[in-house]
Amino acid sequence: MLNINRPDGSGQKTSIKVLLGLGLLLLLSGCSSSSSVTVDQEFPTVLAVPKPVSASIVFDESFSTYLAQPNEKTQIALGTAQVKLLRNAFTGLFEEVEFVSSKEQITSTNGLVIIPSVREVQVSTPSDNYLNVFEVWIKYNLDIETADGETIDSWFMPAYGKTPDAFMASKSSAIEDAAVIALRDAGAKLMLDFYRIPAIYGWMMEQQILEDSK
Amino acid sequence: MNTLTKFTGIGLFLIVLSGCTATTTIDEYRPSTEAIDLNSDEKVVILGRRDAGHYETDREFIQCVAGKMKGADISVLPEQTFIDSIYPWFEPRTAPKGLPRLKRLMQDPSVKAQVDRQSVRYLVWLDGSTETLDQGGSISCAVGPGGGGCFGFAQWDKLSVYEAIVWDMTNLQEMGRLRVDSEGTSYLIGAVAPIPLLTPVKSDACSSLGNQLKSFFSAP
Numbered sequence: 001m002l003n004i005n006r007p008d009g010s011g012q013k014t015s016i017k018v019l020l021g022l023g024l025l026l027l028l029s030g031c032s033s034s035s036s037v038t039v040d041q042e043f044p045t046v047l048a049v050p051k052p053v054s055a056s057i058v059f060d061e062s063f064s065t066y067l068a069q070p071n072e073k074t075q076i077a078l079g080t081a082q083v084k085l086l087r088n089a090f091t092g093l094f095e096e097v098e099f100v101s102s103k104e105q106i107t108s109t110n111g112l113v114i115i116p117s118v119r120e121v122q123v124s125t126p127s128d129n130y131l132n133v134f135e136v137w138i139k140y141n142l143d144i145e146t147a148d149g150e151t152i153d154s155w156f157m158p159a160y161g162k163t164p165d166a167f168m169a170s171k172s173s174a175i176e177d178a179a180v181i182a183l184r185d186a187g188a189k190l191m192l193d194f195y196r197i198p199a200i201y202g203w204m205m206e207q208q209i210l211e212d213s214k
Numbered sequence: 215m216n217t218l219t220k221f222t223g224i225g226l227f228l229i230v231l232s233g234c235t236a237t238t239t240i241d242e243y244r245p246s247t248e249a250i251d252l253n254s255d256e257k258v259v260i261l262g263r264r265d266a267g268h269y270e271t272d273r274e275f276i277q278c279v280a281g282k283m284k285g286a287d288i289s290v291l292p293e294q295t296f297i298d299s300i301y302p303w304f305e306p307r308t309a310p311k312g313l314p315r316l317k318r319l320m321q322d323p324s325v326k327a328q329v330d331r332q333s334v335r336y337l338v339w340l341d342g343s344t345e346t347l348d349q350g351g352s353i354s355c356a357v358g359p360g361g362g363g364c365f366g367f368a369q370w371d372k373l374s375v376y377e378a379i380v381w382d383m384t385n386l387q388e389m390g391r392l393r394v395d396s397e398g399t400s401y402l403i404g405a406v407a408p409i410p411l412l413t414p415v416k417s418d419a420c421s422s423l424g425n426q427l428k429s430f431f432s433a434p
Binding site: 043044045046047048049089131132133162163164181184185187188189191192 | 264268269270272298299300301302303305306307308324325328
């Protein structure tokens with residue numbers, strides 16, 4: 001702490017001024033518009049009966065530690081949460097599923113190989129959209145291959161979440177809530193639409209899986 | 215003269231306060247005038263619609279209505295508990311918007327089993343929001359070495375519109391609809407200290423809707 005002792009007592013006054021200045025700076029930093037958010041959320045188990053399909057899901061390091069920077073003032077650490085969410089969702093889709101961090105670790109010799117990646121993350125705040133909502137879009141891409149490495153499809157999977165602006169609520173917490181809703185939406189989209197992808201449907205017909213699972 | 219001034223003051227204060235009451239209208243439709251039977255082991259779940267682009271039914275309002283119903287000995291399952299237990303079938307993207315979709319969803323044995331396991335007999339969808347319509351006036355506050363204060367006058371109108379739809383989860387049919395409109399004006403008077411005269415529009419909408427929903431059900 002800066003404390004200048006002078007015989008006339010002006011040193012004490014200076015130290016009070018410095019302290020007040022620091023306090024003001026601290027208060028102003030609380031009003032900063034930049035946000036750094038870490039999403040670390042548990043997700044509910046999906047309510048679904050998995051189909052008799054085996055799959056290997058590759059969560060590479062760039063995906064499991066993904067840090068989104070939708071604009072220069074916002075950072076969202078999505079890696080851990082999106083891995084948790086997709087683990088949960090894929091377990092509800094496939095009867096046999098293994099999670100690996102690289103293609104070399106795959107042990108399954110048949111079934112699907114899915115490599116998820118994030119294409120883009122976008123954020124919109126009330127000052128951008130003139131609505132009382134914070135919005136988060138996460139655009140995923142699922143590269144789907146056979147165990148032999150043959151490409152089945154590259155599926156674009158957008159997810160969206162929004163949360164209302166609340167009086168005195170922080171921007172970071174609103175963005176985090178919207179990101180959690182967007183992740184839940186990604187799980188819902190996957191559960192709802194995965195087996196509707198024409199290429200997956202065709203592959204399942206080829207493998208005679210649909211007949212078996214009826 | 216002194217007494218006359220006091221009476222005038224009280225009169226003016228009462229007039230200002232009377233301006234702070236919300237005007238609430240409730241429209242109700244149900245096929246039967248008889249209350250819906252709800253056994254002691256059956257529950258109601260109140261869910262908010264969140265699929266609209268520019269607003270979402272806020273959780274605070276849902277909790278408020280649920281609180282009003284709980285007060286009448288009606289078992290209400292918390293919204294998030296139900297949504298999590300049935301994930302992902304009641305997310306904004308997947309939640310059934312109409313009875314045909316609900317019927318299709320309830321044909322899934324795992325979904326039906328989860329609804330039955332939690333003894334959810336009725337589902338109430340709430341859809342709506344509270345918006346500020348008009349605002350006028352201005353108020354400014356200043357602080358100086360000799361003190362500070364606020365001067366001026368501001369006012370704003372708020373409108374709450376909510377609709378409730380009750381679904382029977384066993385017979386898969388609609389049991390009734392309610393719509394509440396609540397409107398009121400709030401004031402902020404700056405007379406050195408800011409004096410807020412707030413009209414509880416949303417709270418009034420919640421009480422009216424909650425009390426009317428209670429009358430739908432006859433608790434054991």
